[in-house]
Amino acid sequence: MGHYVPHTEPELAEMLAFVGLSSLDELFDTIPEALRLAAGPRPRAGGAERHLDLADGLSEPDTRHELARLAGRNAACGPDLVCFAGGGAYDHEIPTAVTSVAFRSEYVTAYTPYQPEVAQGVLQALFEYQTMVSRITGLAVANASLYDGATACVEAANLVVAAKRRPTIWLSQGLNPRWRETMSTFAVGTGHELVTVDLVDGRTAWPDAAGSGEPAALFVAQPNYLGGLEDVAEARRVADAHGALLVVAFDPVAAGLLHTPGSLGADVVVGEGQPLGTPLSLGGPYLGLFATTLELVRRLPGRLVGETVDAEGTRAYVTTLRTREQDIRRERASSNVCTNQTLIAVVAALQMAWLGTTGLRELAVRCARATRHTRETILAIEGVEPLADVATLREFAVRLPVEPATVIDRMAEEGFLAGIALEEEYGERGLLVAATERRTRAEIDAYAAALEKVVR
Amino acid sequence: MGHYVPHTEPELAEMLAFVGLSSLDELFDTIPEALRLAAGPRPRAGGAERHLDLADGLSEPDTRHELARLAGRNAACGPDLVCFAGGGAYDHEIPTAVTSVAFRSEYVTAYTPYQPEVAQGVLQALFEYQTMVSRITGLAVANASLYDGATACVEAANLVVAAKRRPTIWLSQGLNPRWRETMSTFAVGTGHELVTVDLVDGRTAWPDAAGSGEPAALFVAQPNYLGGLEDVAEARRVADAHGALLVVAFDPVAAGLLHTPGSLGADVVVGEGQPLGTPLSLGGPYLGLFATTLELVRRLPGRLVGETVDAEGTRAYVTTLRTREQDIRRERASSNVCTNQTLIAVVAALQMAWLGTTGLRELAVRCARATRHTRETILAIEGVEPLADVATLREFAVRLPVEPATVIDRMAEEGFLAGIALEEEYGERGLLVAATERRTRAEIDAYAAALEKVVR
């Protein structure tokens, strides 16, 4: 049997006898013969029987070697590359304390807490997570996680359209372009109309009106994709003028310095929770943050944990308002999400607890300092210009004298992940640069020196 | 306050007030002024006050960077060097399953199980460890660990001298020379006389008699330091002839193939448990294995866990025969050992459970195969000769045509840790070579090719 199947031959025989069978193959007698693959060892070249065309299993050490070989073919941030790339995925400090506790096997190998009596650990951690997300977004309710920032936007779109019964949504061009693309993909099914509102001077220039009817909501990113700080209060005013809801895509690190979107009137806040303790991971698993007002809670997608008591009055936690969910309401559910990103939410809760009030601010300040120093240093390089004249926080966009893709490749040779090449829609030869609290003056200065060489 | 002191300023003030003090310094009023260092920030250059001459604390990420920098200055087995060194420290497979469970924080951050009611985890793991050590040594009782192989020998010496009331011990020259040196160090305190018995043709040539009186015990290593298989039954006969006890230093991996020392009549078995799941670690923490007969149990050094019941008759475990221990018997204790290597014993228990009956044999067989192939391949190199003509298992000694130290250095440049240079006492230009189950034919052949180049 395979590595992870415990049954010994005598046990198999005994069990088969108990169920009245004499071979493992007979277990599959209900499967029509024509559909069945053959059991037993794969026939060497040209055998007649149909088998999976997969190599035989590797031993564990061989498996490890293979994975290590693959890992060795990547340039990782840290030893290989000093990271100045962001665009929704940031190189933040992840303390050992957070990882070692969050990845305890009770959290890792549990299922969705369907039996609350033996799942208080995950439930309480999620309740605390919800509280923290509620606080950093400034809204009363947060769910227990969604897949990532992009799909959180998709869920927000579904929510606002259902709440407003209007199919149109205005999307700031400052919303992450990959998130907008994801929204477009899903809008085909739901029939939403997505209208992009351009950035002007690095900020969203909300129109008085735009095609096809009043919007259900405005979506704005804070900071936006180019790193610019948006005027959320202004967005709220525009939304009000249209009787629309306001959805803010918020960077949780920004919560260390900026007004919470909730305090500025946002109805829904979404975000990418990766900066809260999750490594870059080629983009996943990440964490979709989702918060909203109490008024909209019945439309909340995904799971929600609530406090209650047990039969003896002891404080306890349980998933609640479950009638929103697909397993109960099926085709009328507020969302189809079932498996979410619980473990990443637990990580984020630990990371936020590790940061605390002062740490969250300190984190944001340190990111902002590194970003400002990077910005000032590279703007001093001839031919490097700001892409937009807007206040930034932890990321900024520049126009380069050379193709960004080329710059990124050559900077990699110098030991830097230089940033992200910007989409054409934002203008020519744009590079998006982020510097986190992990970047030191020495690294930034070396980066600037390398960039100067490369763009020359 | 330091990173790991939770007290806030107001809390400190409140607590000080409660104990009737007004400053932290006053806490140390019982310490004579002349002996006190000054509090507060270190005076910059030339300040008058006495402070610790230590840098201020680093942040956690800075600490991590510093440790990573140091780690980066070592050539590690694995990515940097393919390991053919042994000599009591072997490069064995350590499965993730073992490490991840043994290093759960309940095991890592517990103390010695003084309150058995809340320490059944560690106690039962040790009970299982004792059982496994008892089985692989073939003796009825094993303790719950000692520091390492060397100090286990020291404890064995103390035991046999006390049991026999004879101060003399015969040590096979095949016992690890570092272990013999450690025994000599401690023999100065206990007044034992250690008599070394030479190897002839790679095996201990037990004399009919040797200076200064009858020995309390014979110590023989199986396999011995040069990798040779000793005749333990013969050692037993010699011991009997002298009315002496027999102590066998046994490699746990050898238990996969060889007779257990207990089955051949050993009274005490000691050993180095590192091969059971512990990384090379520059030599520590390792694990001293120690087993003996029921007759000698009252002289057992270190802790012993026994099975018992709780007040309701439920099976439970507890440290037992504690009157042997230093905290009770003080100067009359069987040993001074208090803190031992519990966590490493837990690791070893997991590793032995991971191996199981078939795995332990398979491990030994695979080591032996790799060793034989290595031996055959390098003995084919001109000028490389066997140091002794004796059957070996997982390690062997050769005589090189060049200085071993030079060979080791040059082989490191080729990506191999070639082995261990043997002490002069074993003959000239000796190299000790070990190949574990991790070594493949490709690695061994590359090693031989490199060696051929290097000794040419």
Next chain:
Amino acid sequence: MTDVTTDSEVANGASGARGAKPGGRATSIPLMGHDEEPTIFELSSPGRRAWSFRTQDLPEWSAEELVPADQLAPAPVVLAEVSERDLVAHYTRLSHRQYAVDLGAYPLGSCTMKYNPKVCDEAASLPGLADVHPAAPAHLTQGWLELLVALGEGLCEVTGMHDITLQPPAGAAGELTGLLLMRAWHEAQGRQRTKVIIPDSAHGTNPASVTLGGYETVTVKSDERGCVSLAALQEVLDEDVAGIMLTNPNTLGLFEEEIAEIAAAVHEVGGLLYYDGANLNAILGVTRPGDMGFDIVHMNLHKTFAVPHGGGGPGAGPVAVSPRLAPYLPGPKPVRGADGVYGWAQPERSIGRVHGWHGNALALARAYAYLIANGGDGLRSIAEAAVLNANWIRHALRGSYDIPFDRPCMHECVVSATTLKKTKGVKALDVAKRLLEEGFHSPTVYFPLIVDEALMIEPTETESPQTVAALAEALVRIADGASPADAEAPRVNAVRRVDEARAARQLVPTFDARQEATPSPSPSPPSGAEQGAEELKAVGSI
């Protein structure tokens, strides 16, 4: 004694009583007692901290210098302020209040809670995989791309499909992706289809995804054998049907024997077949959805490929398709170039991306480790043992529980407590709670919906015969001793039965809402009555 206490401690009232205890007291871990664990907020003390950052050596610009005045928050967001010590202790204590696969059996039908080999954890934590930026150019991520391509090929082989997207981060996301592929394909054929057929035994995500895919759900009833009836299917099949979503084995753990005929019938009207891969564990190396005639297949790698569930995620839900659907797959897709160099490519008529980056990559790395460690031979043995365990337990439970469809099952078996309820007043839910007292997680209950008082038991292949026997024995003992007192269960666990109704009625979704414990917001759908009934039904469902 002084009053070194936190605010919240005061709020909690006198300690000594059962309740959340402050500080390093561990009465909340079952080893030490049965108290509540305080929230992290109740452990907070202003000014305390765990955080620590790298020395940057940068100008120490203040918040005011860094942020325009109108953007700067007047005060920082208040979070818990704890030491690393309390942080670690709190979440370690919580972990002792949590059941998990690594502690024991978890026979939760449909969820495939098997043991996840630790070697896969190691794969996911390799810095060379974990510390790679998703926007790094392809030539810097050849290892990742090679892994993704190889995983995709392996999964296509296992399912008998042609091409694949690894982007969907969970099963439901895979379903919706599949439905959008279906839609794109039909549209490319110039067809406007409106309906998707789903059996009444289907998982709730299926109909929910159908709605989001812009289709209408048409439910087809299962027949007396627990399978899709070809006749009933024929009745609803017409030119408006975009496709059918099936899982095979279905949620009763039964193989749809007429699958070839079903496929033919659906294809006949121009519809597509979607395979819900939640139950793939049963057929690894035994039969393949592609060979059965399916056009679109999603996999739950967190079920079949040993990605641990993480308390509810993250998972991964790749979608594999037949050749005609390949051009529509989401992009960018990892591909191997003719020169052996890997890169990203956009399928010709891609529906676009369904994830912000490339899906749950580290979960995919785990699955890849699992795939190569098992290999073709290992995968089949998984199915064999999983199916054997389920049948064994079905046999063992005969006589103690109703077995609505008592014929050879695949990897799970559904039994019912109908008779128990009638004769002893003991419901499926009570059996579930009693099982918690017996040291097992309970099976899935009240699903599939077509079985009354359903208990859906999936032992999985990683449970030994001894464990399966112990589970069966416990279930038999529960049935034998069933009494109204079982409504009191569980009695030996960390908390007693939890008041789910109150949680919904009096919503406390955050620590901050605790004080003001709001009655649940009202007049949004569903209506009160419906709500109550459904909330009740929700208990213990999946």
Next chain:
Amino acid sequence: MTDVTTDSEVANGASGARGAKPGGRATSIPLMGHDEEPTIFELSSPGRRAWSFRTQDLPEWSAEELVPADQLAPAPVVLAEVSERDLVAHYTRLSHRQYAVDLGAYPLGSCTMKYNPKVCDEAASLPGLADVHPAAPAHLTQGWLELLVALGEGLCEVTGMHDITLQPPAGAAGELTGLLLMRAWHEAQGRQRTKVIIPDSAHGTNPASVTLGGYETVTVKSDERGCVSLAALQEVLDEDVAGIMLTNPNTLGLFEEEIAEIAAAVHEVGGLLYYDGANLNAILGVTRPGDMGFDIVHMNLHKTFAVPHGGGGPGAGPVAVSPRLAPYLPGPKPVRGADGVYGWAQPERSIGRVHGWHGNALALARAYAYLIANGGDGLRSIAEAAVLNANWIRHALRGSYDIPFDRPCMHECVVSATTLKKTKGVKALDVAKRLLEEGFHSPTVYFPLIVDEALMIEPTETESPQTVAALAEALVRIADGASPADAEAPRVNAVRRVDEARAARQLVPTFDARQEATPSPSPSPPSGAEQGAEELKAVGSI
């Protein structure tokens, strides 16, 4: 139901009863019940396996071909045979039956059970440290050598000493090393000394080490202030005295104020002063043994420098010495050459090695991480908070417990249950067991031996004021409510009070001995009566 059972399961009798349960049943974890956990041997099934080795591609020589016939064991040693799944589950369940610092406070006096920062765990698991062969030549291990040298220098600075050996793997090993240094030094001076003085409050390892060092222990009584009386000391000081072993603060948590005078007196007769560093946590950055006049100092890095205790080890017990003893230190010693290149050197008149390699190196790496993370400033704040916490609790317990030496203490305070025992029949041991019910580990009891019904409480600096208050409150509550029923405690933990006497009487040291449960072997020392008495005293001691 069939009989798929292991032998041992049968031996265990009918399941269903309380007892060790087979398979993946988790009633042994307190979350799920209060059963025993079966041993790994009872989970074993012949032929099952977890192991997996690398593909070697070597000739498949058989055991018979590899080993001479007379050496080959007729059959392999029988070990447990389990799946990885059962292996992981079993030891994960056992971990739920274990209290630990990471779960809550552990105020075990003398043991310094403080929180160990997780960053140090990471240090110990870096492959560049963990995967280094101890015999690798110095030029391949420069990082390790640099670390060891820097750690040694830092520890010398902290203790005010001149040079150091890092070899001793624990405190007791450090003690013996120190005594051998003492002996070597005296011998080099041409003196034969025979006695070592130890206060009656000393830890048992001190006298045990003295014996092994070849000396005789002379006990000196503590005075009414709990300290070494200079007068009593003078009485035993003579030319036979090799030295004195002290811990300062002593085991009562009191600072020996006359230490300078003691040092002078001992030096006067040519003796040396040995510092037992178990209590170093109290004086970090505040005062230094070297400045007090000590010649030899051992440190318990597993107490003061946050090496976790691991359930009883491994630790590390470096020994630092004054200049005149440096030439005798064990070797090889890590050294920095003039050229900045590191290497190993043998001290001139080295006593030889005291460890098979270089000591518990990975524990030393943890300690180094802790040292540089705290730095000089951080170390002092550790002492301050540790001492403040202890004094706070001393004040809080006044009125509830006897406080034999009620004056300012250092990092721990010793209280006594003498009055409680007299008035309510509640012993220190009962208080300890009651505290387990309150969610705390108990203090050290019955140590130091000079205090009747001693409870030795060391909160450490990592416990917050809230935790210290909760601990005090629990202790006060226990004293207030003390009653003979406390002899029943603990009642809410995984097991009830454990029968220690039976364990010794009827020795079962292995699973294999279980069946034949041997009455304890007899006629070796100590004699029966002594044994019984001492066994009783042993309960709960350290």
